[in-house]
Structures are given as C-alpha cells and as structure tokens.
Amino acid sequence: MKEEGKHKKAKKYGMVINLDECTGCGACMVACMAENNVPFKEDESNKLDSIAWMRVYKLTNGKSYPEADICYLPRPCMHCEGDHGHSPCVSVCPATATDYSHETGIVSQIYTRCFGCRYCMGACPYHARYFNWWDPVWPEGSTKYLSPNVSPRMRGVVEKCSFCFHRYQLAMDKAYFEGRTELEEDEYQTSCTQACPAGAITFGDLNNPEHKVHQLAKPDNKHGGRPGNPNVFRLLERLGTNPKVYYMSSREWVRRAGDNYLDNEDFAKNYRR
Amino acid sequence: MDSALIPEGVKRCSFGKFALGIIIVGGVLLWGVYAMLLVWLKGLNQTNMNDFYGFALWIWADLGVIALGGGAFFTGLLRYVIGKDELKNIINCAVLIGFICYSSALLILAIDIGQPLRGWFIFWHANVHSMLTEVAFCLSCYFAVLTIEYIPLILENRQLNKVPFFHNLAHNMHEVMAIFAATGAFLSFFHQGSLGGVAGVLYGRPFAVREGIFIWPWTFFLFTWSAAAYGPCFTLFVTRLMEKITGKKLVKQNVINLLAKISGWTMGTYIIAKIIDTWYWAAATAPALGLNLIDFYSNNPFYGIWILIAEIVVCGVIPAAILLTPKGRSNSTLLFTAVSLACIGVLINRWVMVLQVMAVPVMTFENWVMYIPSWQEVATTILPVAYGVILVMISFRYLPIFPQERELNP
Amino acid sequence: MFPFSFEWIWDVGHMVFMGGLWYALTIIGLGMTYCILKSVIDTMQGKGGHHH
Numbered sequence: 217m218k219e220e221g222k223h224k225k226a227k228k229y230g231m232v233i234n235l236d237e238c239t240g241c242g243a244c245m246v247a248c249m250a251e252n253n254v255p256f257k258e259d260e261s262n263k264l265d266s267i268a269w270m271r272v273y274k275l276t277n278g279k280s281y282p283e284a285d286i287c288y289l290p291r292p293c294m295h296c297e298g299d300h301g302h303s304p305c306v307s308v309c310p311a312t313a314t315d316y317s318h319e320t321g322i323v324s325q326i327y328t329r330c331f332g333c334r335y336c337m338g339a340c341p342y343h344a345r346y347f348n349w350w351d352p353v354w355p356e357g358s359t360k361y362l363s364p365n366v367s368p369r370m371r372g373v374v375e376k377c378s379f380c381f382h383r384y385q386l387a388m389d390k391a392y393f394e395g396r397t398e399l400e401e402d403e404y405q406t407s408c409t410q411a412c413p414a415g416a417i418t419f420g421d422l423n424n425p426e427h428k429v430h431q432l433a434k435p436d437n438k439h440g441g442r443p444g445n446p447n448v449f450r451l452l453e454r455l456g457t458n459p460k461v462y463y464m465s466s467r468e469w470v471r472r473a474g475d476n477y478l479d480n481e482d483f484a485k486n487y488r489r
Numbered sequence: 490m491d492s493a494l495i496p497e498g499v500k501r502c503s504f505g506k507f508a509l510g511i512i513i514v515g516g517v518l519l520w521g522v523y524a525m526l527l528v529w530l531k532g533l534n535q536t537n538m539n540d541f542y543g544f545a546l547w548i549w550a551d552l553g554v555i556a557l558g559g560g561a562f563f564t565g566l567l568r569y570v571i572g573k574d575e576l577k578n579i580i581n582c583a584v585l586i587g588f589i590c591y592s593s594a595l596l597i598l599a600i601d602i603g604q605p606l607r608g609w610f611i612f613w614h615a616n617v618h619s620m621l622t623e624v625a626f627c628l629s630c631y632f633a634v635l636t637i638e639y640i641p642l643i644l645e646n647r648q649l650n651k652v653p654f655f656h657n658l659a660h661n662m663h664e665v666m667a668i669f670a671a672t673g674a675f676l677s678f679f680h681q682g683s684l685g686g687v688a689g690v691l692y693g694r695p696f697a698v699r700e701g702i703f704i705w706p707w708t709f710f711l712f713t714w715s716a717a718a719y720g721p722c723f724t725l726f727v728t729r730l731m732e733k734i735t736g737k738k739l740v741k742q743n744v745i746n747l748l749a750k751i752s753g754w755t756m757g758t759y760i761i762a763k764i765i766d767t768w769y770w771a772a773a774t775a776p777a778l779g780l781n782l783i784d785f786y787s788n789n790p791f792y793g794i795w796i797l798i799a800e801i802v803v804c805g806v807i808p809a810a811i812l813l814t815p816k817g818r819s820n821s822t823l824l825f826t827a828v829s830l831a832c833i834g835v836l837i838n839r840w841v842m843v844l845q846v847m848a849v850p851v852m853t854f855e856n857w858v859m860y861i862p863s864w865q866e867v868a869t870t871i872l873p874v875a876y877g878v879i880l881v882m883i884s885f886r887y888l889p890i891f892p893q894e895r896e897l898n899p
Numbered sequence: 900m901f902p903f904s905f906e907w908i909w910d911v912g913h914m915v916f917m918g919g920l921w922y923a924l925t926i927i928g929l930g931m932t933y934c935i936l937k938s939v940i941d942t943m944q945g946k947g948g949h950h951h
Binding site for chain 2: 919
C-alpha cells in the first residue's frame, strides 16, 4: 500500500458549497441520513442531542426590510487538516479512534474503537461530531432500507460525516478491478453533493487542478489551503483548523459571518491576509 | 464494642453514634450508586449532557477532586523529597484525602465514558499525542502510588499491626516511601499538567486555547502549580473540619502554619502567573482570533465577568494574601476563611475550563448554550463525596491518621 | 501501549511517553516487590513478632 502511495499524488478531497445557490431545502441532510444509516429519535425536536452529519444552518444579516437577507449554510464535517494532519479532533482522541488520512485527506472515525470520551466533540468548533446518546431504534421494517455499506453505530460512541468514505472504497475497488489506480472526478461523489437539487455542492480532489473544486476554491497549499478565489471562504479560518470545506458567496456579510472579527477590524484587509 | 480496633490512647465516639453516621451517609452513597447503575445500564442519555456539552458536571468534578487531592503529592514531595520533617504530622491526612480524590476521579471517568467496557482502549490503543491519554496513564499510576502510601496506614491498625508480616510490610514500605513519593510527584506533575493541557490544546476553542512551550500550553503548568497551591489548602480545610467535628486539636499549630505558609507562596506565585496568562490571552490570543475578552462574558444568562473576578481576586489574591501574612495564618478564623476561599477558587477555575469552554459559541451564527445537570449526574457526583466521608470516618476511627492526636489530647 | 499494537510507531512521541510510563511502572513494581520480599524474609527471621 505504502509503495503504491508513493507513486500517486496524495488526494485531498474537499467541497465547495455555493451559498448563493443553496435554497435550504435540506435534501442534503436527508440524503446523508439515508446513505449513512444515521439514527434518529422518535422526537427530533431537541437539536442538541439529535444526530445530523450534514446540518443546514440559517444565517441572517440581522437587518430589517428591505435590507433583510438570509443565507442557508450546510455544514458537513470539515475534515480539517490542521497543521500537517494535526486536526483539532484527531490529535486529542486518546484511543486513536479517529485518524487523518494523508492519502485522501479524510478524517475517519472508527466506531468500534471509540469508547465515548467525547473529547473530540469538545475539540471541534463546528459541532460536526455527534454522540450516540441512545442505541439506534429503527422503525419496524425500515432495517431493510439500511445501507449495507455503512455500519450502524451503537450507543456510547461518536460519529460524524465521513465524506461517504464507503463510496470512495467502492469506487477504488472498481478502479482496481479495471486496472486503474486513479479515479475519475465523477466516480467518487458524496450523497449530499448528488442530492442537492440546486447543484450548490461541488466535491472532488482539491489537489487536482482538473477538478472543479480546485478551480472554484483555488486553494493555496503553501498557506494552509486558504482560498485564492475572493468570493470563497472557510468557516473559522483564523483558528488554523485548515478545513477542506469551502464556501462561496458574492455577499460580503455572508463571507464575514464565516469567522469572528473585532468591531474595528478591516474585514477585507484581514481576510485577505 | 469495637474498642480493640481503635488506636491506643485516643478517644472515639460510641459505636452507636459512629454506626448511625455511617448509615446516614451510606444512604446518600446508595442513592449515588443507584444513579451510577442507571447510567451504566441505560447509557449517558440519563444525563443532561448533549452534543454541545460533551464534557459537563462529571469532568468538572473529576478535575476538581484531582486539584483538591493535589495536597497528597505536594505534601509528599515536601515531606519525603525536600525534607520538611514536621509535615509527617499531616501527611497521613493528605494521603487519605488524595486516595479518596483519585479513586473518585477514576470512578467518575468510568461512569463518564459512553462505552465503559472499552475503557481499557485508552491504555491499549494509546494515542500518545492526546492529553487525555497522559491523564489516564498518570492518573492510574499515581493512584497505585497513593494506594501504596495508604496501605502502611491500614497496616498500622492496632490489630493488623500485631500480625508480624503486616508489621514488617508497613515498616519496609515506610523505609522506601521517599522513592514512591518521588515517583508520585513525577506522575502528578504530568497528569495535573495534562489535565490543564486538555483545555489548553483545544485550538478550535478560543476560550480555552493557550500558547505554550514545546507541546505544552501554559495551562499545563498553571494546573500543576495550582494543584500544588490549592491541594494543601484542602488538606488544611479537611483537618480543620475534622477538628471542629471531633472537638479536638489534631495537628499542632506549627505544622498547620508551615503548610499554610508554603501554600501561600505557591498560591501567590500561581495567581501572578494566572493573571499574566489571562491578560496575555485577553490582549493577544483572543483578539488574533477576532474575539474580545467581553465576548466570553456577555450575551448569556450566567457567565459574566464576575466569574473571572471571583476566581482570580476573591478566591485567589485574597486567600494568598491571608496565607502569606503570619497574622493571617495564626488566626484560625482567617486561616479557615482563606483555605475555604482557595478551595472554591480552584473549583471555579476547573469549572470555567470545562463548562464555560463548552458554553461559549465559536461560530458566529451560534448562540450560548446553557446546561443544567440531571439528578443522575448530581447523584453520581455526590457519590464520591459520600464515599469520601465514610472512608474518612472509618480511617479516623481505626487508623493512626494524626500522630500528634494523643499528645494534644491527653 | 505495546510495540505489537498496530498503531505503535517507534517515534520520539512513543519513546518519551511510553518510556516515562514504563519507567514509573518499573519503579513502582520493583519497589513493591522489594518491600514484600523483604517483609517475607523479615517475618521468617522472626522480626516484628513482639509488639513494640
């Protein structure tokens, strides 16, 4: 495996989400839950303990009519690279139950290894990690609809978005079978990407200049992957988490909402640092 | 009834009174055990923790008891390694408290994890880069050391000591105690520190994150130093409390004074370091992340700037000042006030570094989230307290905890 | 914890961390072994029999 890895260029799978196109319909959330066997409760009204690998936030600019504006922001796991794979969550896990893959850039979660200390949840500023407070209860008959490619999780462990890693594995299997070691851009796409009716989500290899994500985000790998496109930003860029999910918006208030700024700070100047 | 077990030459209350006390506290203990079983059998859904509060009351209690139990390692270090011989008159009490605190901490951790049966993964599949791994290793090892320090005390019970092997074992363990104490101090330095590191390394949490040296954030050193400063205060607090309850003087004033003075100096230096740390974080670390100090203390119903003042000034500067002045140390009311404030201060610090970290919103479109523990969490947190009281009662009754008691109460 | 766990790497982190751990465990283990053995020998030599 390692020998082969040396010959290929490391992948860095990531997303660009166009917030000007997102309508907040929630199809990505539904697709994600179905694809990844995400458990749900009978009463999902308390969002503080319900699981949503992909969660759509509603942002407002706080102004009144006619300047009032809203924006929907889908938030999967950011698959932070941090400083050379030192993601906020990976570095703190005491049992090596979560790992940063330098081959794909994906932050994994090993459910059978996790013993539920929840330190990773405290470390993640995006609230992308969820704890199984209950054992999953599937309504009668619905187990037939569970995906056989994703293991369901048990009570007491943490789970999160995997960028549909099982899809990557399936695509790689197929490629190997066909004598290839590289995937085409469309061979590996996450379920949220495919489910978005507005086409707001773009997924691919950020390291590959031919992939659309690279062209949209123009990531500067010499500077922690920060976007080269002035309309593109990442959530909490200043923390240094180096996320692989990029957001795009032509609206300045949306871009500003992506991070904390002091009142007297020149947003444009600081952001472009 | 049990007079044959009571150390020679000391007076203890009647067995009936003692048994009644044990039964009352035992009731509270059982309530805690019931809640603990509920959590183990039904899972962490018995708590009010949620995906914002992955760490909550228990982790605070854990950090709290470890800080308060820090008196054992620091007093042990002073007594056995540095050679402050007078402290032999209070070391047993410090060891007993340490033993209670650390066994409680391990129990709380075992309740707190989502898959308790996998708890050993933290050792087996250890990620050496995680502060929590360091905590688990050093905590367990240091608990072993505390057990080793506590065993001779048990063996010195009047009846057990008559058994030649036990007598010899207690004697031989005392002989090499300095080595164990030094190992304990080494382990304590790291786990107290790594508990501070747990918060300090969270670079996704601007409220917790701190710069540092090499792999250790400043909170690493602050936690170790504060445990050394505040731990002995808890030893003094418990000693004083026991004196009040039993109506007897148990430790001579010069011993109390010495420990109070050392605690005063460590606390004084700690609080200066803490002020510098807070100032640097507020003036440099947080603004670089786009946040002002006041952002962490406003727009929520509970966490105001008062908590910072309570921790640093009221429960830090003031007790340190009292302990640093000879008059403050020798006045028993002032001394008791100082050590009580100090204990509250270190508990506030640990609270802030666990719960406020979770409460503060980081993404701009999120809000503060408050949390109130469930009764199961409260009961399981009181459980170690009840267990501690029972162990102190039994130990005080049957073991020679205070070597000066006989002399002070002829 | 052991070199045969699959996530084990012989890097500085593991050597320092696990070195410290095993060092402490060795001291604790040897110390206790010494105490117990010496007590057994002392007892066999008849020490500690009379209460003093």
